[in-house]
Amino acid sequence: MEATQQTTDVLVIGAGMAGLIAARELQRAGYRVRVLDKGRGVGGRLASRRMDGATFDHGAQFMTTRDPRFGAVLEQARQNGAVEEWCRGFGGGMDGHLRWRGKPSMSAVAKHLALELDLHLENQVAALRRDGCQWHADTASGHTFTAGAVVLTPPVPQALAILDAGGLVLPPETRTRLAAIEYERCLAVLAALEGPSRIPPHGGFAPSDGPIAWIADNQLKGISAEPAVTIHATHAFSLKHWEGDRLESGRALLDAAATWLGAGIRTFQVHGWRYSKPMRVDPESCLLVSQSPPLVLAGDAFGGPRVEGAALSGWAAAAIIKSAS
Ligand SMILES: Cc1cc2nc3c(=O)[nH]c(=O)nc-3n(C[C@H](O)[C@H](O)[C@H](O)COP(=O)(O)OP(=O)(O)OC[C@H]3O[C@@H](n4cnc5c(N)ncnc54)[C@H](O)[C@@H]3O)c2cc1C
Numbered sequence: 001m002e003a004t005q006q007t008t009d010v011l012v013i014g015a016g017m018a019g020l021i022a023a024r025e026l027q028r029a030g031y032r033v034r035v036l037d038k039g040r041g042v043g044g045r046l047a048s049r050r051m052d053g054a055t056f057d058h059g060a061q062f063m064t065t066r067d068p069r070f071g072a073v074l075e076q077a078r079q080n081g082a083v084e085e086w087c088r089g090f091g092g093g094m095d096g097h098l099r100w101r102g103k104p105s106m107s108a109v110a111k112h113l114a115l116e117l118d119l120h121l122e123n124q125v126a127a128l129r130r131d132g133c134q135w136h137a138d139t140a141s142g143h144t145f146t147a148g149a150v151v152l153t154p155p156v157p158q159a160l161a162i163l164d165a166g167g168l169v170l171p172p173e174t175r176t177r178l179a180a181i182e183y184e185r186c187l188a189v190l191a192a193l194e195g196p197s198r199i200p201p202h203g204g205f206a207p208s209d210g211p212i213a214w215i216a217d218n219q220l221k222g223i224s225a226e227p228a229v230t231i232h233a234t235h236a237f238s239l240k241h242w243e244g245d246r247l248e249s250g251r252a253l254l255d256a257a258a259t260w261l262g263a264g265i266r267t268f269q270v271h272g273w274r275y276s277k278p279m280r281v282d283p284e285s286c287l288l289v290s291q292s293p294p295l296v297l298a299g300d301a302f303g304g305p306r307v308e309g310a311a312l313s314g315w316a317a318a319a320i321i322k323s324a325s
Pocket of ligand 1: 036042044155309
């Protein structure tokens with residue numbers, strides 16, 4: 001495939017929450033911003049899928065907010081019909097804290113945030129190279145995108161692989177610090193049911209023991225026309241069965257969930273999240289890896305292991321780019 005050179009002010013790699021917030025913020029500040037993502041859609045771990053007439057949120061289940069900036073983003077998304085209130089707690093544990101869901105499903109939030117951005121999907125960055133005062137991002141399909149600054153938001157091990165492939169040598173203390181960031185794994189089962197589940201209101205539940213970390217009824221949640229359950233395995237179960245037969249793991253998780261299913265299974269799929277949630281979060285809300293030309297690492301491993309944390313990291317990265325250039 002023919003290689004291309006496409007130059008812009010800032011390249012944001014990753015169209016998850018961190019990348020989208022950084023890109024919007026920088027675009028509003030007058031920078032020419034281009035967003036690359038390897039996926040077919042935006043959102044990263046804000047992920048939804050359709051199967052046999054049923055709709056599933058299979059990554060992040062809900063969003064909470066404490067920071068007024070993120071609250072304002074959700075409020076604007078609500079006014080645009082991209083989010084709505086789900087509930088203020090689950091089962092007997094009503095804590096009064098608002099949980100937001102995407103509307104019609106979680107990926108809608110990311111689509112809303114991406115509306116005015118210059119997006120280049122299905123572009124997997126293989127290497128990031130520094131060349132004088134510019135960065136070159138080489139994609140797996142042979143394209144090159146060039147920019148004066150980069151915000152790199154994939155999960156940290158993937159970001160490190162991109163930097164290594166581009167020959168960037170990090171100071172040993174920075175590499176040690178980044179290498180210490182590990183993530184939980186999560187096997188997620190998406191099961192379309194023959195009838196309603198027995199999951200209690202409001203359709204979400206975190207069992208206190210066993211192989212299941214979370215189980216949700218997407219119909220009760222209000223995002224699926226058909227009975228549809230999402231099951232997230234614990235990190236321990238996911239790690240143990242990661243290399244094994246995915247359908248076998250799926251069946252084991254469905255067996256463990258039998259009490260809450262209460263209906264036959266029409267069909268199911270298993271999705272593996274290799275980088276689900278960071279187990280340890282870096283003390284900084286983003287990391288300036290190069291001052292000139294600027295390169296900032298961002299994402300939930302810096303801002304905090306939730307959607308809101310990723311957004312806060314995106315804002316922090318945008319602020320650093322603005323002050324560095
Ligand atoms: C199973 C599960 C359940 C969760 N539940 C919740 C919850 O209920 N509430 C909550 O607040 N949080 C939850 N989270 C965490 C939340 O989803 C994340 O904290 C947040 O979405 C991370 O956003 P991010 O932008 O940092 O990363 P990501 O969303 O991972 O975005 C990174 C992006 O980079 C792209 N990318 C990666 N490599 C490349 C490459 N080489 N080239 C181009 N693009 C690349 C990816 O495609 C992705 O779009 C959950 C996560 C999982 C997996």
